[in-house]
Amino acid sequence: MEDLTPSPTSEDAQSSQDGIEHVRPTTSMRLDFSTTTVTELSTDAAQDLIDQSIRLGCPRKTPNDFVFLANIGEGAYSQVFRCREVDTDAIFAVKVLQKAHLTRHNKTDAIVREKNILNYLTQECGGHPFITQLYTHFHDQARIYFVMGLVDGGDLGESLCHFGSFDLQTTRFFASEIVSGLQFLHDHKVVHRDMKPENVLIQRTGHTLIGDFGSAQTFDGLVLSQEGFNEDNQTTSRSLDSEESPPPRHKYYSEDEEESTARRTTFVGTALYVSPEMLADGDVGPQTDIWGLGCIMFQCLAGQPPFRAVNQYHLLKRIQELDYTFPEGFPDEAKEIIGKILIANPNNRITIQEMMKHTFFEGVDWKNIASATPPVLHAYIPATFGEPEYYSNIAPEDVEPGLDENAMLRLMNMADLISSQPSTPSTSDHQGEPFAATALQRTDAQKEKAKIREQKLQEQRLNNPFHIFTNNLLILKQGYLEKKRGLFARRRLFLLTEGPHLLYIDVPNKVLKGEIPWTPCMQIEVKNPGTFFIHTPNRVYYLFDGEKKADEWRQAIEEVRKRYAKVIEQTFDVATRDGTFGSIYGKKKSRKEMIREQKALRRKQEKEEKRELKAEQQVNKKLSMQMDKKSP
Template identity: 40%
Template sequence: MAVVYSGASLASASQPLPTLSEEDSIGSSSTTEKRTAATSSSYVEGGAEKSSAGYVRNDAVYWGTLRSETTEPHTVRKKRSISQVAMTQMMKSGRQPAQRTAEDFFFMRTLGEGAFSTVYLAQEVSSGKEYAIKVVNKDLIRRHDKVKSVMREKDVMTSITHLHGGHPFFVSLYCTFQDPTRLYFAMTYARNGDLLQCLQRLGSFDDEVTLFYSAEIVCALDFLHRCGIIHRDLKPENILLNDNRHIMLSDFGTAKFLNPEDNFGARDKDVLPRSEENHHRSRSTFVGTAQYVSPEVLVDGDVGPSCDYWALGAIVFQMVSGMPPFRSLNDYHTFQKIQKLDYSFPEGFPELPKDLVQKFLITDPRKRLGSVEMGGVEMVRSHPYFATIDWDNLSLKTPPELKPYLPASSGEPAFHSDYQIPLIEPGLDDAALTRLMGLNLKDFVPLSAHISSVDSNRTGEDERVRKLSIQRQAHKYHRFVDDHLILKSGLLDKKKGLFARRRMFLLTEGPHIYYVDPVNMELKGKIPFSRRLRTEAKNFRTFFVHTPNRTYYLFDPERNALDWCNAIEALRERYLDELPDEPESPCTKSGKQKR
């Protein structure tokens, strides 16, 4: 029996996918040509032999073709697929399936890229509506044995969207189609990105945001499991945010149907997310998901719905603290920590979410909160952490605002920021200075005093050359600053949620802000300068550096936060005409951001 979400109606744009007759032949070139003429669909070139592959418009043709390659070589499997069931229900209701081609969309820009696919923002020509279209390379998925993964994602999305009525906390499948070399999924466009991007920008979430999104994920998992599906790759990157900042679960390439009869695309044992089919655990090729995989996946691959609750526990931990609970230099050691339950809570982790995480991160899946043996989702909902949640109306609530937040730690209070980076205007009068700083520093040293001090210290080129010559010989951090003159330096704690790392910060001409690991003497990264960079002092020790893509949370044990803010702002003003409007992505010399 289909599980239908009563609060979500099937929009006319979301249509089941057309199918081919169960007995259709797919082998010969002439059959392909006739079907092409009849349906205006394109077909895949399968090696030397043509195979029918109408992946939307006549999508089931292609999927039947791929499935038959592993079973009957020249006949589509007679057992009805999910697309065929959806098509039957569609026709009974009197609705017609949406038939689209690439020419029906304007492809606007790239949203993301993977090994076998690219996701584009596209606008439908006829309606003006925006969709995220995932474009899959046919040849690549054949050569790399990823056909089952692609089929599985299509089957799961069809099941959720069409057989079970859809749900507001899931990406909806609008349509699918194909051309001779590519497959296309047209899906809901997540205008506000994903939770991973938000965590990277903000570091961690405040209590209200963490609670709200944790509850929405619980609702989404409840619906998914009642549909007979487990996700198996739940992580912040796969939790998208819609126009109103509610969640939408996505990426079902490794999902599993609990009923084997529904599992058209894959066998039960190909479980490890994002790894090769024939892998060794020490050599598994996880891409960003190792931190969220449950112990039972690593032991025998026999997983149930509780594996998704393990992942939720890791996500809650990360939303609160800023980092996932299981971290290591490589995936193998991360797996070892997961199997040994080797993690700890940082100082300041609140008690209620801590208790919830501890009940999710249980090695035995039968004893894990959310498992059937432990009372299922009702026991999750009844946890004290969720005491204030109105489960019946959660999708109708306005999500709390996502804004910079530094949790209380090390004797410092929690800090929020309502600061918005303004558009700059020419001129440097008193009003502009107030706008540029964006600070409420009435009780502190005025900015103008520090700018005058900086200006008075700017001597001629000869003096600059002399200072740089001395710096080259005597300053042990000179090798990290690309031969720029250091204007200010000092040890600061670079915070991310409840975690902090002490770094040597170097403010130089250029302008640049470098930060270095003072123990290992390793450059960890740079804060990207742009016209829109701003500082915000919270007190004498804590200050924020806002960039368009990220907020940096810094703590000065010497209580010189204001000096840092003023020096950074003065340097930005000095180079204002040379700075880009938007910064380049922060990176190290190796090209990846480090802490």
């Protein structure tokens, strides 16, 4: 962001006679591009400061009190930075919102509500270990800033994407902490309204935090302070008038005339987890959050949300009609409690108090839940389709690449300072590879191999209907595999090709569904003759071969990986540095799209050949004319 770069001549602040610090309109956040390590001490220091702010009130801060280290996330209306407080070295997450952008999209009131709810939950209610806590907030003429505790363990959505599903014990752990957090919210008359895996953050310790209160509202008549962002409180929040005693608090009260425990609202949230009452534009209260929790629990155990459809219209219709089923192998103890959650009428839905007493949560020490030991997450496939459950013997850290200098610079938005390298390796990197097309002088043996390859490729073009998906590369192995995710599985045709590529295709619909990324840290783990896992940094793929040839797949993949080791390493390094992993492997394409691309490529090649032929003819014509002039 260019406008976040500090001006070398700007002053941090100017003091006026009234004693209030005024930040200049051009004041910018200070960006530090030095390598920074987030330690437990720095995050513990931040939590101590948050605890202090609960006792004494939010401290007055400006952007110049923080060094902005790295951009760690972006939303529709905000960016989140990892920041270090100058005076304390404590590490925080700072959410930054552009006022002009909020005004254009009529979101200012929503941000004011979010700030006041976070301030209320932290300052007035004392905070909760499983709820995002606000350290302070401030604003200048251009931006609004929320300073919160840093959560750098990702979120539940990312973990589900990586592992697919969890076992019963892990699901119970996550669900119990969410229940505890929701109980705190509902006891203080706040409803989150957007419960989904992406809003359940995972702390460094393994415990969770409910985050993103952009859709939250109060209920049961609770009215919060309506203080917004204006010139009177610019660059300040509630000031610390005295270190000996806390400042006067905002008054929060309930309107006696408001008897309803819910509020009428319009549809917000993510469609996969939205409740029927929100779709009906009806009364929304605490039971809406319980519905979202039920969907999360279902997905943790099954690998997919309970309601799925080809488009949003059919998805919303299924939610309204409660059109869902438990897949084979779903745990009975979880079926009962989720069945009591996913009920259309919120008044008939199980309550938080009833959930805490349910046998599903038997053994949970609710009073000391914050001291429970989080489970270690491992790749796991539940028992299904006649196969037993399997736990991986490979820990996630065994496949995650380290944070080298390039990765750190990319996180700090400095990738442009590194000399760019091509994503396609040079021809010298392919020397000695039998299938690589190079412009180097070939030996007779290489020429013979190239000839054999071309013959195989020509036969593949004529006889293999899936050649169209290969981008004219030779298929080295192909076969049908069950691609599992939790309790669900889809039959896909897998193609192992030169390049290397490992593609999977939806044959009935003739669609390339995706590609398993090749990385230097990829690991193949065979569990039995038919089942094997492929571990990649961002995801574990669970595959089953009905012909019981899992080890053949492992050997073929390993052989290709060794052959293309240099290509894989260079491509992975560039993608990791530049954040271009998705663009390198491309989006899903249908057979028609690939045919169109092939035709367009052929037309382009034909035009180039005609252009070259024409240029050659013109050169020959000129030479001929010159020769004619020289001849007597």
